[in-house]
Amino acid sequence: MELIDLALIWALIIGFGIIMYVLMDGFDLGQGILFPFAPDEDARDVMMNSVAPVWDGNETWLILGGAGLLAAFPLVYSVFLPALYIGVFLMLTGLIFRGIAFEFRFKARTSKYLWNWAFAGGSILASFAQGVVVGNYIQGFAVENGVFVGGPFDWLTPFTVLTGLGLLAGYALLGSTWLIMKSEGYIQDWAYKITLPLLGAVLAVFVIISIWTPFVNPAVWDRWFSNIQIIWVLPAMTAFFAWVLFRSVQKRQDGMPFVATMGIFVFTFLGLVASKWPYVVPPDYTIYDASSAWESQLFLLLGLLFVIPIVLAYTAWTYWVFRGKVKAGVGYH
Amino acid sequence: MELDPLLLSRIQFGFVVSFHAIFPVFTIGLASYIAVLEGLFFKTRNPVWEKLARFWTQVFAVVFGMGVVTGIVMAFQFGTNWSNFSQASANFLGPVLSYEVVTAFFLEATFLGVLLFGRNKVPRGVHLFAAVMVAVGTFISSFWILSANSWMQTPAGVEFRDGAVFVTSWMEALFNPSFPYRFAHMVMASFLTGGFVVAGVSAWYLLRKREVEANRKALSMCLWMLLFFAPAQAWVGDLHGLNTLEYQPVKVSAMEGLWETDTNVPLLLFAIPDQANQTNHLEIGIPNLASFILTHDWAGQVPGMNEVAVEEQPPVGIVFWSFRIMVSIGLLMIAFALAGLVLRRGGRFAETPWFLKGLTYMSITPFIAVVAGWFVTEVGRYPWLVWGEMTLAEGLTPSLTGGMALFTLIGYVLVYALVFAAGVYYLMRIFQVGMEDTHTGDHIDEPHSAKRPWSGADVTLEAGGR
Ligand code: HDD
Ligand code: HEM
Ligand code: HEM
Numbered sequence: 001m002e003l004i005d006l007a008l009i010w011a012l013i014i015g016f017g018i019i020m021y022v023l024m025d026g027f028d029l030g031q032g033i034l035f036p037f038a039p040d041e042d043a044r045d046v047m048m049n050s051v052a053p054v055w056d057g058n059e060t061w062l063i064l065g066g067a068g069l070l071a072a073f074p075l076v077y078s079v080f081l082p083a084l085y086i087g088v089f090l091m092l093t094g095l096i097f098r099g100i101a102f103e104f105r106f107k108a109r110t111s112k113y114l115w116n117w118a119f120a121g122g123s124i125l126a127s128f129a130q131g132v133v134v135g136n137y138i139q140g141f142a143v144e145n146g147v148f149v150g151g152p153f154d155w156l157t158p159f160t161v162l163t164g165l166g167l168l169a170g171y172a173l174l175g176s177t178w179l180i181m182k183s184e185g186y187i188q189d190w191a192y193k194i195t196l197p198l199l200g201a202v203l204a205v206f207v208i209i210s211i212w213t214p215f216v217n218p219a220v221w222d223r224w225f226s227n228i229q230i231i232w233v234l235p236a237m238t239a240f241f242a243w244v245l246f247r248s249v250q251k252r253q254d255g256m257p258f259v260a261t262m263g264i265f266v267f268t269f270l271g272l273v274a275s276k277w278p279y280v281v282p283p284d285y286t287i288y289d290a291s292s293a294w295e296s297q298l299f300l301l302l303g304l305l306f307v308i309p310i311v312l313a314y315t316a317w318t319y320w321v322f323r324g325k326v327k328a329g330v331g332y333h
Numbered sequence: 334m335e336l337d338p339l340l341l342s343r344i345q346f347g348f349v350v351s352f353h354a355i356f357p358v359f360t361i362g363l364a365s366y367i368a369v370l371e372g373l374f375f376k377t378r379n380p381v382w383e384k385l386a387r388f389w390t391q392v393f394a395v396v397f398g399m400g401v402v403t404g405i406v407m408a409f410q411f412g413t414n415w416s417n418f419s420q421a422s423a424n425f426l427g428p429v430l431s432y433e434v435v436t437a438f439f440l441e442a443t444f445l446g447v448l449l450f451g452r453n454k455v456p457r458g459v460h461l462f463a464a465v466m467v468a469v470g471t472f473i474s475s476f477w478i479l480s481a482n483s484w485m486q487t488p489a490g491v492e493f494r495d496g497a498v499f500v501t502s503w504m505e506a507l508f509n510p511s512f513p514y515r516f517a518h519m520v521m522a523s524f525l526t527g528g529f530v531v532a533g534v535s536a537w538y539l540l541r542k543r544e545v546e547a548n549r550k551a552l553s554m555c556l557w558m559l560l561f562f563a564p565a566q567a568w569v570g571d572l573h574g575l576n577t578l579e580y581q582p583v584k585v586s587a588m589e590g591l592w593e594t595d596t597n598v599p600l601l602l603f604a605i606p607d608q609a610n611q612t613n614h615l616e617i618g619i620p621n622l623a624s625f626i627l628t629h630d631w632a633g634q635v636p637g638m639n640e641v642a643v644e645e646q647p648p649v650g651i652v653f654w655s656f657r658i659m660v661s662i663g664l665l666m667i668a669f670a671l672a673g674l675v676l677r678r679g680g681r682f683a684e685t686p687w688f689l690k691g692l693t694y695m696s697i698t699p700f701i702a703v704v705a706g707w708f709v710t711e712v713g714r715y716p717w718l719v720w721g722e723m724t725l726a727e728g729l730t731p732s733l734t735g736g737m738a739l740f741t742l743i744g745y746v747l748v749y750a751l752v753f754a755a756g757v758y759y760l761m762r763i764f765q766v767g768m769e770d771t772h773t774g775d776h777i778d779e780p781h782s783a784k785r786p787w788s789g790a791d792v793t794l795e796a797g798g799r
Contacts, residue, residue, distance in 0.1 A: 071427025
């Protein structure tokens with residue numbers, strides 16, 4: 001009956017969903033991470049206005065990630081969430097505060113600073129928690145008979161804290177390069193100024209993670225230093241985009257830094273997947289072990305092939321509607 | 334004391350989902366109302382419609398925002414607290430919830446951006462289209478999520494093999510036996526919620542003689558709608574109950590507070606159910622009426638709680654009283670809708686103080702009725718998670734400890750209390766400021782005269798900050 005390798009197709013779709021989420025929500029979470037450091041209140045207004053019309057759509061990719069995993073790889077859903085129980089709670093709390101800050105900050109006056117903190121704190125908490133998930137994926141889970149059997153704080157280790165900080169820096173970088181594209185004047189100058197130090201931080205974390213990972217998980221070491229040399233293309237591409245980013249910031253090209261940062265993210269993500277493939281619940285379960293019923297994967301796939309292009313089309317359309325620079329002093333009320 | 338992760342998870346799930354539910358019921362109704370207002374403005378170009386549309390869009394933005402953030406929590410609750418259930422039912426629930434995301438959530442979220450921020454950026458027709466898409470999205474969302482929930486009440490179209498669900502017929506599973514009733518009942522509940530809130534707020538303004546023309550129009554519209562939906566809701570509710578009698582009879586026994594299967598069953602108006610002794614205290618009832626409603630025969634036989642083992646009985650008190658609260662509110666709604674019709678003669682509906690005051694108070698009742706209704710449905714399902722197939726205890730996350738569950742329960746209660754307080758406070762401010770300033774309804778404007786636009790006519794969060 002299994003005529004097509006649906007598990008593989010689904011792995012590609014989920015991978016696409018995750019990368020969409022990381023890129024899109026990444027730049028708006030990045031605004032929140034950079035919020036406390038912004039030069040002034042006007043700059044904060046511009047930062048928030050630049051993402052206000054699209055953040056909800058961006059976050060919907062996260063929900064698709066959750067629901068899509070439940071549909072296609074239920075084992076991932078039912079192991080990751082219990083294993084990361086407290087971490088998930090913290091992430092959701094962060095997303096709640098940051099979500100309502102959009103609505104309330106511009107209505108507030110004397111209490112505005114409270115919503116600034118809600119937006120910044122929420123974004124930082126959510127980003128850090130997502131980075132921790134990445135660390136856990138590299139680290140692996142204590143699973144027996146398809147059920148998580150570890151303790152409540154297994155998710156929090158020095159290694160996962162490092163990946164948490166790494167993603168924080170990464171999202172901040174997406175945020176600053178997005179802001180370069182969407183702002184002008186002194187706000188843009190500031191965004192240019194912070195971009196290279198952020199890039200430095202991101203690269204530093206990459207290097208530490210790369211050295212550390214083999215100690216956390218020897219299988220990854222094998223993957224990189226045994227037979228298949230072709231995967232070294234991936235870190236090479238990451239380095240290439242880092243260089244493009246560096247050059248374009250120096251030349252002050254408005255749009256290029258953001259594109260280059262997206263490139264860094266895409267190839268880092270592919271590198272991560274290549275380290276683990278085909279395991280989705282490391283160390284023991286592959287995409288085939290984690291799959292839902294073939295009929296269920298097919299039923300959803302047929303619909304998605306039809307609906308996702310439409311979603312992408314109208315998403316692109318809203319970005320087009322809200323294209324261009326966001327001007328300081330243009331109100332959101 | 335040993336903390337019970339099962340009980341704590343139930344309380345937590347009940348809390349977060351009830352809290353989430355109060356926002357959608359309002360936004361579903363309000364989204365349609367806004368789409369209608371935008372449509373009327375588009376056709377007639379009468380600025381009154383635009384004024385109303387801008388005002389209610391501002392309210393909508395706040396409520397929708399709270400619906401979104403609490404909804405994101407829901408999407409992860411299944412996995413964190415009910416991972417065995419997620420794993421077992423994923424073959425059905427996974428695709429359904431995913432379809433909800435791709436067909437509804439993206440639609441709502443994307444067009445919401447255009448609705449709130451795009452008034453000056455897109456042509457008027459496109460703006461209207463965005464309003465309609467948001468409304469359509471809310472219905473598509475209800476369709477999928479209620480199908481999922483109804484399937485848990487009355488599973489169909491699947492077979493259970495090796496502890497997991499396998500779908501044999503998507504049609505039968507999606508359109509399971511209780512789905513049509515639950516969908517109709519919930520959509521009407523949403524219209525009633527939107528209707529009574531708009532009516533209540535308009536009445537409040539009319540009492541204060543503010544923006545009389547616009548609010549009179551709004552109230553009149555609402556009253557016509559309520560006149561249709563309030564009685565229709567009672568009718569659909571009755572059909573819903575008959576369907577439940579067929580598929581989940583013990584739930585109906587609990588709603589009626591009936592311990593022993595019997596004929597000539599009275600409709601209890603008041604009773605204190607006593608689960609330990611399997612009996613009621615202080616019963617007051619109307620003879621034979623329950624038999625008549627449920628079997629259409631004054632002497633008809635109605636099943637009692639004794640049909641199932643004591644461990645399989647839902648907590649009768651909660652179901653019994655939640656049901657009475659919902660139905661009483663439903664009857665009260667019908668009364669107000671009829672009063673509105675009577676007062677139409679001579680246009681008194683917009684002037685009679687007791688009526689306007691009453692409507693103002695009525696605006697919170699739909700929320701109470703909705704939560705009560707869900708309590709009947711969900712508590713009445715106890716001890717089953719998937720009716721007849723999987724119990725709550727079997728669905729629980731195995732690695733969950735009482736301490737973890739308690740931590741997140743307290744966390745959610747605190748966070749939601751804050752969100753709710755801020756949201757209600759801000760809504761009150763919107764209502765106080767009112768629709769006199771036409772600009773307040775829009776989110777991003779080109780810079781108008783003032784250098785910092787929100788220093789002008791806009792609503793600020795702090796009282797007196799205007
Ligand atoms: C009958 C209506 C209804 C019911 C019973 C539920 N929801 Fe809901 N939900 C909606 C109707 C809705 C909505 C109208 O579509 C919302 C309200 C505000 C919004 O943004 O969309 C929404 C938002 C919303 C979101 C955020 C969507 C976004 O970002 O735009 C999620 C993830 C969920 N819900 C998930 C759930 C889950 C897992 C539920 C079950 C336990 C649930 N909802 C019950
Ligand atoms: C949105 C309106 C809803 C409300 C207000 C609501 C309310 C509740 C309440 C009060 C409980 C606790 C019952 C008990 O423990 O005895 C509960 C349980 C549950 N509900 Fe719902 N529910 C809603 C919708 C849904 C939907 C749409 C689903 C599934 C798709 C769902 C799935 C569950 C599950 C899995 C439980 C079991 C956990 C528990 O008992 O707490 N609910 N719900
Ligand atoms: C006036 C007469 C009404 C009757 C006879 C009635 C009947 C019912 C019944 C029998 C159920 C339980 C279904 C089950 O077995 O699970 C139910 C649930 C519910 N009711 Fe009502 N109802 C009435 C009014 C209302 C009103 C006015 C509202 C809200 C505005 C409302 C909102 C709900 C909701 C949200 C649920 C849970 C979802 C569902 O199962 O449909 N009801 N109702």
